[in-house]
Amino acid sequence: MKKFSIAKTRRLRSTPFTSRLEKYGVGGYTVYNHMLLPTFFKSVEEEYEHLKNYVQLWDVSVQRQIEVNGKDSYKLIQLMSCRDLSKAKINKCYYVPLVDKDGNIVNDPLILKVQENKWRICIADSDVLFFAKGIAGSFNFDVNIFETNIATLAIQGPKSENVMKKLFGKNIKNLKFFNFDYFDFNGSKYMISKSGFSKQGGYEIYIENLKEGLVLYDNLILEGKEFNIKPGCPNAIERIEGALLSYGNDMDNNDNPFECGFDKYISLDNGINYLGKKALLNIKQKGIKKKLMGVKIDIKEIDLIKEENLLDHKENVIGFLRSAAFSPKFNKVVGIAMMVSKYSNPSQKFKVIINNKISTGEVCNLPII
Ligand code: THG
Numbered sequence: 001m002k003k004f005s006i007a008k009t010r011r012l013r014s015t016p017f018t019s020r021l022e023k024y025g026v027g028g029y030t031v032y033n034h035m036l037l038p039t040f041f042k043s044v045e046e047e048y049e050h051l052k053n054y055v056q057l058w059d060v061s062v063q064r065q066i067e068v069n070g071k072d073s074y075k076l077i078q079l080m081s082c083r084d085l086s087k088a089k090i091n092k093c094y095y096v097p098l099v100d101k102d103g104n105i106v107n108d109p110l111i112l113k114v115q116e117n118k119w120r121i122c123i124a125d126s127d128v129l130f131f132a133k134g135i136a137g138s139f140n141f142d143v144n145i146f147e148t149n150i151a152t153l154a155i156q157g158p159k160s161e162n163v164m165k166k167l168f169g170k171n172i173k174n175l176k177f178f179n180f181d182y183f184d185f186n187g188s189k190y191m192i193s194k195s196g197f198s199k200q201g202g203y204e205i206y207i208e209n210l211k212e213g214l215v216l217y218d219n220l221i222l223e224g225k226e227f228n229i230k231p232g233c234p235n236a237i238e239r240i241e242g243a244l245l246s247y248g249n250d251m252d253n254n255d256n257p258f259e260c261g262f263d264k265y266i267s268l269d270n271g272i273n274y275l276g277k278k279a280l281l282n283i284k285q286k287g288i289k290k291k292l293m294g295v296k297i298d299i300k301e302i303d304l305i306k307e308e309n310l311l312d313h314k315e316n317v318i319g320f321l322r323s324a325a326f327s328p329k330f331n332k333v334v335g336i337a338m339m340v341s342k343y344s345n346p347s348q349k350f351k352v353i354i355n356n357k358i359s360t361g362e363v364c365n366l367p368i369i
Pocket of ligand 1: 123
């Protein structure tokens with residue numbers, strides 16, 4: 001097969017750490033928020049086992065931060081969010097589906113309340129900047145909205161606390177899940193949250209001074225050696241098993257938060273108002289026609305997928321495979337699929353054509369355990 005490389009022009013942004021990724025032998029990239037995101041170094045399977053046992057350093061600068069500050073910042077944030085943020089606290093992170101007027105998902109960011117009138121939206125892969133600017137403009141809100149130049153490093157895995165304690169001091173162990181605080185390294189302060197796109201535990205470091213960030217990167221690798229730290233990246237197998245959804249892959253602007261199992265993040269009481277509330281009330285009343293579920297497929301290998309049709313024994317389309325990866329744990333391919341509601345029950349069997357071959361599989365709950 002002919003090999004292509006990707007042109008790293010201004011439009012396809014590198015990160016402050018791209019040079020380090022290449023030094024450590026990055027094996028592939030994807031594009032996320034118009035920026036390079038590594039997909040593996042040696043192999044996704046090897047890195048899956050390593051992530052579950054040790055600790056990895058991820059360059060997740062693609063999780064771009066949109067800052068919203070000013071007098072009307074809460075009003076704007078709440079109008080975009082179906083989750084009730086009226087009682088949001090400073091120093092906390094919130095996983096929030098952003099929805100449009102039709103109740104469809106625009107993005108599923110982590111929102112950090114930094115100060116009373118200052119929020120940072122750590123976005124998944126869609127242009128939230130323009131959505132926010134459009135709304136703020138039409139409501140004439142008193143806000144500033146911009147993409148910050150912050151780069152993010154994630155330290156993920158069971159040994160992440162050991163590494164972080166060495167660099168940032170023992171107080172880091174008091175940081176609770178989905179909280180953030182400020183910690184010193186080398187005379188500079190870093191905002192650090194206990195969060196990350198894996199189920200193995202870990203931290204995310206938000207870096208404003210990109211030059212210092214490189215020094216930090218090298219020190220994390222150096223100090224992490226005794227804990228077997230390795231450069232890594234969000235791992236397809238681990239995140240599918242753990243049901244960490246990927247916007248643009250598992251769901252997009254044709255899906256609503258009920259269909260994606262986000263029920264606990266949807267507020268329909270009268271206390272707050274947001275753009276998609278009427279639509280979501282309507283959807284709740286009518287019920288959903290499709291549902292995001294886990295799947296297991298009886299094959300041992302799968303390459304990157306488009307959206308594959310899942311078929312019943314009469315060849316009716318009963319669902320769509322949206323992400324998939326071979327799982328060493330289950331010794332078969334696991335995936336995330338949008339199923340027609342009627343066929344979304346666990347144990348539902350299906351057929352799927354992959355690599356020109358018919359395979360069988362079945363629906364399961366998320367996370368896949
Ligand atoms: N960290 C930060 N920003 C991000 C991501 C991240 N932006 C893009 C993308 N990831 C957003 N998507 C998610 C999806 C899931 C989670 C975080 C971000 C997550 N979910 C937990 C879970 O499902 O178990 C907890 C959810 C909760 O308790 O509310 O962590 O990873 N900075």
